Amino acid sequence: MARPENGKMEKLQTTLDSVLESVDKAEEFVIQEAGKVGFDEDEQHQIGMAVRECTVNAVVHGNRYSKTKKVHLDIERSSGVLTVIVGDEGDGFDLNSLPDPLAPENLLRQSGRGLLLIRTFMDEFDLHPRPGGGTEVRLVKHLAKS
Amino acid sequence: MSAKLTSRQVGDVTVIDAAGRITLGDGASSFRDTIRDLAAKGNKKLLLNLADVSYIDSSGIGEMVSGFTTVTNNGGQLKLLGLSKRVKDLLQITKLYTVFEVFDDETSAIRSFH
Numbered sequence: 001m002a003r004p005e006n007g008k009m010e011k012l013q014t015t016l017d018s019v020l021e022s023v024d025k026a027e028e029f030v031i032q033e034a035g036k037v038g039f040d041e042d043e044q045h046q047i048g049m050a051v052r053e054c055t056v057n058a059v060v061h062g063n064r065y066s067k068t069k070k071v072h073l074d075i076e077r078s079s080g081v082l083t084v085i086v087g088d089e090g091d092g093f094d095l096n097s098l099p100d101p102l103a104p105e106n107l108l109r110q111s112g113r114g115l116l117l118i119r120t121f122m123d124e125f126d127l128h129p130r131p132g133g134g135t136e137v138r139l140v141k142h143l144a145k146s
Numbered sequence: 147m148s149a150k151l152t153s154r155q156v157g158d159v160t161v162i163d164a165a166g167r168i169t170l171g172d173g174a175s176s177f178r179d180t181i182r183d184l185a186a187k188g189n190k191k192l193l194l195n196l197a198d199v200s201y202i203d204s205s206g207i208g209e210m211v212s213g214f215t216t217v218t219n220n221g222g223q224l225k226l227l228g229l230s231k232r233v234k235d236l237l238q239i240t241k242l243y244t245v246f247e248v249f250d251d252e253t254s255a256i257r258s259f260h
Contacts, residue, residue: 020171045232053204056170102241108215110208113240117204120239 009078016055016071018063018088026055026073030084033075037082038143046121047082047141053114054086054137062088062135072130080143089134095127149173149199151180159191159256160184161227165198168206177206181213181224190222191259195252197228207236214246223247227255 012033016022031048039047055071063069072087101112119125124140149172150165162180167173184192194210196202202210210226217224225247229237237243249255 023170042232049203052169056203056205060170107241107245108211110212111204113204113207117236117239 009076012075014073016073018059018065018067018069018071020059022059022071023052023055026071026086027052029073030075030082033077034082034141037077037080039082039141043141047084047139050118050121050139051084051086053118054084054139057114057137058086058088058090058135061093062090064090069134072136080145082141084139085136086139087130087134087136089130089132092129092135149176151176153180153184156193156252156256159193159259160189161193161195161252161256163195163198165200167201168199168209169201169203170205174205174209177209178212181209182216185213185217185220185222190217190220192217192222192224193227193249193252193255193259194224195227196230196233199230199233202233202236207240207242211242211245223259225249225255225258227252 012029014029016025027048030051031044034044034047055073058071059065063071069089072085074085076083098115099106099109099112101109101116106112118139122139123142125137127135127137130136148166149168151162153160153162162184164177168177181192214224227249229248237246237248247258249258
C-alpha cells in the first residue's frame with residue numbers, strides 16, 4: 001500500500017482483487033485508519049460497514065468477480081476527517097434506478113439495503129464515473145466536535 | 147469467524163442459536179441453508195437467537211428477510227431473540243422492526259408462539 005505524505009493529510013492507496021476476501025481487507029484497512037483519526041468504536045464499526053457495502057458493490061455488481069478487474073481503495077485522513085474512495089472497473093449504474101428499500105412494497109426484498117446503510121453511516125456520499133472507466137464512490141465522515 | 151448455527155427444540159419451538167458473522171459469503175449461505183432446511187422439514191415455529199452474532203451486513207439482513215418469507219409462506223413464524231444494539235439499530239434503519247417480532251428473553255419468546 002502506498003503512503004504518500006501530503007502536508008497534514010495522509011493518503012493510502014491500494015488495489016484489490018475482485019474477490020470476497022477483498023471486502024474484509026478493505027474494512028480492516030478503513031477501521032484502522034478511522035481509529036487514527038479518533039473515531040470511537042461504534043463510529044469505526046459504522047465506517048467499516050459503509051466501506052464493506054461499497055466494496056461488495058464494487059466486487060459483485062461492478063466488477064462481477066472478474067479476475068482482470070480491480071477494486072481501487074483510497075483512504076485519506078486529515079484532522080478530524082476521513083475520506084474513502086472505492087472505485088471499480090465495471091459498466092456503471094444509475095442510482096435512480098434502484099428501488100427504495102424503505103417503501104412498504106420493498107421491505108421484504110432480499111437485497112438493496114447497502115446504499116441505505118452507507119448513507120446512514122457516513123456524512124457525505126457521492127457517486128460518479130471513475131476516470132478510465134467504472135464507478136467511484138466517495139464517502140466522508142467528520143469527527144464530531146466535543 | 148463465520149456464522150455457526152445450531153438448532154434445538156424447546157417444546158414445539160425450534161430455536162436456532164447463531165454465532166459469529168453473518169455476512170456475504172459463507173456466513174450468509176450457511177444461514178440461508180439452515181433456515182430453508184428447517185422450514186422444509188416442516189418446522190413452523192422458529193426462533194432465531196442472535197445473541198452471539200457479532201456482525202451482520204446487508205447480505206445477512208437479506209438472508210434474515212428471505213428466511214422470514216420462506217417460513218411465513220410455509221404457514222410458519224420466524225421470530226428474533228437477543229439482538230445486540232448494533233443489530234437493533236440495523237433493523238431500525240431498514241424499518242424491519244415493523245416486520246419481525248423481536249424478544250429480549252427466551253421464555254417470553256417461546257410463550258409468544260402459543
